[in-house]
Amino acid sequence: xxxxxxxxxxxxxxxxxxxxxxxxxxxxxxxxxxxxxxxxxxxxxxxxxxxxxxxxxxxxxxxxxxxxxxxxxxxxxxxxxxxxxxxxxxxxxxxxx
Amino acid sequence: xxxxxxxxxxxxxxxxxxxxxxxxxxxxxxxxxxxxxxxxxxxxxxxxxxxxxxxxxxxxxxxxxxxxxxxxxxxxxxxxxxxxxxxxxxxxxxxxxxxxxxxxxxxxxxxxxxxxxxxxxxxxxxxxxxxxxxxxxxxxxxxxxxxx
Numbered sequence: 001x002x003x004x005x006x007x008x009x010x011x012x013x014x015x016x017x018x019x020x021x022x023x024x025x026x027x028x029x030x031x032x033x034x035x036x037x038x039x040x041x042x043x044x045x046x047x048x049x050x051x052x053x054x055x056x057x058x059x060x061x062x063x064x065x066x067x068x069x070x071x072x073x074x075x076x077x078x079x080x081x082x083x084x085x086x087x088x089x090x091x092x093x094x095x096x097x
Numbered sequence: 098x099x100x101x102x103x104x105x106x107x108x109x110x111x112x113x114x115x116x117x118x119x120x121x122x123x124x125x126x127x128x129x130x131x132x133x134x135x136x137x138x139x140x141x142x143x144x145x146x147x148x149x150x151x152x153x154x155x156x157x158x159x160x161x162x163x164x165x166x167x168x169x170x171x172x173x174x175x176x177x178x179x180x181x182x183x184x185x186x187x188x189x190x191x192x193x194x195x196x197x198x199x200x201x202x203x204x205x206x207x208x209x210x211x212x213x214x215x216x217x218x219x220x221x222x223x224x225x226x227x228x229x230x231x232x233x234x235x236x237x238x239x240x241x242x243x244x245x
Binding site: 017019021046056057059063086 | 109111112115133140141144194195198199202203205206209210
């Protein structure tokens with residue numbers, strides 16, 4: 001189960017599991033965002049390489065048009081995944097408190 | 098005791114696999130902090146089988162066994178060609194974003210997160226077996242304390 005909710009201008013809250021089964025739906029949603037977007041990851045329980053691919057494709061598209069995707073409230077486990085993937089060099093990442 | 102189940106060769110099997118993993122962790126008393134990494138490793142290996150062993154229509158068998166401080170998992174793929182995931186090259190994660198591609202990241206990740214991963218192929222039955230182990234850091238710390 002994966003959900004996205006708009007939470008004010010430029011902020012999207014993602015909740016659930018971003019796995020291969022959910023990647024197409026996630027991509028379809030994120031293909032609709034524009035500009036600089038903060039993705040609140042406090043409810044993101046799990047991400048696999050399929051989910052990382054969705055974030056990478058979105059970041060490439062937004063950067064090309066002068067925006068970007070920021071990741072906020074990122075748990076330690078997700079930060080480990082982003083770090084091992086080199087995504088900490090591609091995204092602005094704000095850790096969870 | 099080894100728990101096992103067959104799963105249809107489809108991304109749509111992922112929720113059932115997650116439910117199976119959760120059930121085994123609960124029934125076998127496996128450290129729940131290991132679940133996310135185990136789920137990740139199973140998903141990456143299973144989806145590789147779905148994507149690359151397209152000639153087979155057989156279900157994929159997943160076996161899980163509780164071991165000291167963790168779990169051992171085996172995925173068995175039937176009627177397939179050899180595809181040694183452990184021999185795949187690492188991804189260069191330091192490339193600039195323009196040159197980054199998502200392919201290969203899953204195997205790159207699980208090599209770093211698991212204790213071990215082994216691949217076996219049986220020519221006669223055209224069967225691939227991938228076995229990995231994950232144990233808990235907390236217990237390892239406890240072992241160090243025992244030694245001290």
